[in-house]
Amino acid sequence: QSALTQPASVSGSPGQSITISCTGTIRDVGGYKYVSWYQQHPGKAPKLIIYEINNRPSGVSDRFSGSKSGNTASLTISGLQAEDEADYYCISFTFINTGVFGGGTKLTVL
């Protein structure tokens, strides 16, 4: 199972919005609603920020939102803050009942 495709890096200034894409196929992202997103700061364990495409766990800022169109899921962070600088990963359930992560995206807040 090939990794989902994410941009290696994105950047934005404080207060701006950015979007990170996560592209797969009909056998994973496009075929199911089980796409989630994780934030990882250096040296820390990942943290769930979006599940089932567009749902936020309690305690996660509403500046984080998710969507999906076709075989591509997207994470949008609005009102960028310095603390948002981190690595972001998507994961999708697949047609063979396994999981596959994206390669990860490094977000830099300028």
Next chain:
Amino acid sequence: EVQLVESGGGLVQPGGSLRLSCAASGFTFSSHWIHWVRQGPGKGLVWVSRINEHGTDKMYADSVKGRFTISRDNAKNTVFLQMNSLRAEDTAVYYCVRDEALWRLDYWGQGTLVTVSS
């Protein structure tokens, strides 16, 4: 408070074996799937394996199938990952992760480092 604590990592030679453990607390362990996710040094997250709440359904990434075995002991609130025929590319931090429901990976352990090297 939900806690997942991994142990059993270390240095092992290529071709060797290692058994990781994940001790869970703070929730009804027998009601949740558990996953293992790994992260090589300076690399991204990779899904490795998952087990259902009863231990009757297990899935593996192609890269570890036939070499790794996931299991659980619900009486001891512990999940295991038996890793055989280890390769240099298995070197990574291995995270134990709770699945709240259908691939919602909501709690992660701090990870245990496995280094495969001669």
